[in-house]
Amino acid sequence: MNNQSNLFDIGVIGLGVMGKNLALNIADNQYRVAAFDLDEIKVQDTVNQEKLERQQYLKQITEPRILGCNNLSEMLSKLEKPRVLLLSVPAGAPVGGACQSLIDAGIESDDIVIDTGNSLWTDTVEREQRYADDFLFFSCAVSGGEVGARFGPSLMPSGSLKAWNRIEPIWQAIAAKVDAKTGLPIERFEPGNPVKEGEPCTTYIGPAGSGHYVKMVHNGIEYADMQLICEAYQLLNQGLGLTPSEVADVFERWDQGSLNSYLMQISAKVLKQADPLTGAPLVEMILDKAGQKGTGLWTAVSSLQIGCPAPTIAEAVYARALSTQKTQRQQLSQQLSGPSKALGNIDKQAFIEQLESALYCAKVSCYAQGFQLMAMQAKEQGWQLDFAEIAKIWRAGCIIRATFLQSITEAYQQDSSLENLLLAEAFSKALSVKQQDWRVAVSTAVLSGIPAPCISSALAYYDSYRCETLPASLLQGQRDFFGAHTFERIDKPAGEKFHLNWSGDLSLIKV
Ligand SMILES: NC(=O)C1=CN([C@@H]2O[C@H](COP(=O)(O)OP(=O)(O)OC[C@H]3O[C@@H](n4cnc5c(N)ncnc54)[C@H](OP(=O)(O)O)[C@@H]3O)[C@@H](O)[C@H]2O)C=CC1
Ligand SMILES: O=C(CO)[C@H](O)[C@H](O)COP(=O)(O)O
Numbered sequence: 001m002n003n004q005s006n007l008f009d010i011g012v013i014g015l016g017v018m019g020k021n022l023a024l025n026i027a028d029n030q031y032r033v034a035a036f037d038l039d040e041i042k043v044q045d046t047v048n049q050e051k052l053e054r055q056q057y058l059k060q061i062t063e064p065r066i067l068g069c070n071n072l073s074e075m076l077s078k079l080e081k082p083r084v085l086l087l088s089v090p091a092g093a094p095v096g097g098a099c100q101s102l103i104d105a106g107i108e109s110d111d112i113v114i115d116t117g118n119s120l121w122t123d124t125v126e127r128e129q130r131y132a133d134d135f136l137f138f139s140c141a142v143s144g145g146e147v148g149a150r151f152g153p154s155l156m157p158s159g160s161l162k163a164w165n166r167i168e169p170i171w172q173a174i175a176a177k178v179d180a181k182t183g184l185p186i187e188r189f190e191p192g193n194p195v196k197e198g199e200p201c202t203t204y205i206g207p208a209g210s211g212h213y214v215k216m217v218h219n220g221i222e223y224a225d226m227q228l229i230c231e232a233y234q235l236l237n238q239g240l241g242l243t244p245s246e247v248a249d250v251f252e253r254w255d256q257g258s259l260n261s262y263l264m265q266i267s268a269k270v271l272k273q274a275d276p277l278t279g280a281p282l283v284e285m286i287l288d289k290a291g292q293k294g295t296g297l298w299t300a301v302s303s304l305q306i307g308c309p310a311p312t313i314a315e316a317v318y319a320r321a322l323s324t325q326k327t328q329r330q331q332l333s334q335q336l337s338g339p340s341k342a343l344g345n346i347d348k349q350a351f352i353e354q355l356e357s358a359l360y361c362a363k364v365s366c367y368a369q370g371f372q373l374m375a376m377q378a379k380e381q382g383w384q385l386d387f388a389e390i391a392k393i394w395r396a397g398c399i400i401r402a403t404f405l406q407s408i409t410e411a412y413q414q415d416s417s418l419e420n421l422l423l424a425e426a427f428s429k430a431l432s433v434k435q436q437d438w439r440v441a442v443s444t445a446v447l448s449g450i451p452a453p454c455i456s457s458a459l460a461y462y463d464s465y466r467c468e469t470l471p472a473s474l475l476q477g478q479r480d481f482f483g484a485h486t487f488e489r490i491d492k493p494a495g496e497k498f499h500l501n502w503s504g505d506l507s508l509i510k511v
Pocket of ligand 2: 294
């Protein structure tokens with residue numbers, strides 16, 4: 001890398017929101033980039049942007065750092081061998097399409113192709129095998145959106161260690177950075193002047209598919225975290241009658257404390273924004289139908305398949321789905337009865353503080369769900385995931401970045417085999433102090449008719465884990481009654497199965 005020849009260090013394929021910005025980030029870190037997109041306007045746009053930034057910020061550099069290519073054969077001819085190619089195309093069929101085009105263009109078996117999109121992790125496992133004779137298929141999930149890609153994303157690489165050893169220096173250079181002492185992001189959004197100091201937010205995650213799985217769960221947590229903030233907004237707005245701008249003020253205050261996060265900050269910015277067309281708060285003009293591209297759904301599906309409770313993540317996916325049924329909601333809002341939604345004569349300041357505690361507790365609960373899910377899948381797949389390292393690389397660059405992740409890092413550094421974050425003393429103590437406020441927030445939402453599916457499902461998760469005895473004993477009785485499905489007894493060794501002769505003499509049979 002950083003070669004002395006006229007050849008380029010890395011090829012970037014797909015120059016949309018992420019690819020263009022990753023290419024500019026790589027160029028800022030002194031690697032020379034060959035760039036290609038099916039859309040030649042995007043190639044030209046990337047080349048022009050590099051030129052503009054170079055002329056504005058890096059006057060001493062005269063040679064273009066990004067070369068626009070007309071096709072993949074041209075790109076391959078311009079790259080140092082063995083070649084490194086970064087794919088930033090939409091997940092699904094386009095990844096396979098780009099890989100096949102690279103084979104057709106003459107890619108060689110020791111070249112490396114890195115899928116940086118939000119691919120389904122099982123597709124990644126399958127692709128590594130499928131292309132084994134054609135090239136080294138590697139994957140690196142990326143989080144951080146447009147700005148992260150440009151100035152430092154969180155990177156979750158997985159697959160062949162040979163490929164990782166080759167690309168690691170580039171990845172460390174382009175990743176977001178964290179101050180090792182404080183755990184806080186070191187941010188600078190200046191073209192030509194990337195952050196070089198601090199700990200890079202990238203670590204080798206494990207075998208093929210593991211990085212995409214970890215990114216998928218990151219997105220599941222992202223869905224839940226976003227929905228929690230939205231529920232707090234509805235409670236403050238419809239419940240307490242605060243304007244969007246007043247809610248933004250509350251969020252800005254919360255951002256100074258344990259709820260500090262990028263999502264809290266951008267939510268305050270969205271709520272403060274006026275609509276350029278009408279002057280009304282923009283949030284009141286945006287249609288309340290949420291989109292989704294699939295990663296939250298995959299997380300919920302995976303949790304169901306593996307039997308790991310992640311109800312708050314699943315509720316966040318359902319909340320988006322329900323939001324899209326606007327016509328039904330309009331009809332039922334006239335038809336179904338319930339309270340008025342206004343919280344009436346309550347101590348507003350006290351409620352805001354209770355809600356802050358509730359949000360903190362619900363957030364711990366949904367991170368506990370996400371980390372437990374990764375742990376269960378890792379066990380199933382034989383991956384050795386390092387959860388302290390995973391929490392570390394989420395402290396900056398990614399969408400769920402928050403100071404809170406420093407506490408998660410410390411919890412896993414103290415006990416790397418922690419089965420559930422709720423067991424970590426720092427969190428269990430904080431939850432014990434705040435849980436009563438959480439209950440007030442949930443019951444207030446329920447009694448006022450304001451839906452808070454994630455805040456309340458997170459509490460049910462917490463309370464379920466607090467229950468030494470659950471009514472699953474009755475459930476086992478029901479199953480045995482109608483289907484002779486058998487049950488274990490509390491006074492007999494695990495694994496011994498019994499059936500009661502419900503339709504006959506009610507005798508107990510050891511099966
Ligand atoms: N946007 C975001 O915030 C984030 C996105 N991601 C993931 O990163 C990936 C890229 O996302 P994003 O940049 O937003 O997507 P975009 O749609 O903005 O860009 C993808 C680009 O790839 C091009 N493309 C598609 N197929 C090929 C091909 N065979 N050869 C060359 N170019 C091709 C598309 O061209 P055309 O439009 O002409 O088809 C398009 O310009 C996705 O998997 C996404 O889920 C990950 C993290 C954050
Ligand atoms: O991966 C991301 C951030 O981490 C993307 O922003 C993701 O595409 C957002 O997902 P959705 O469109 O489903 O909200």
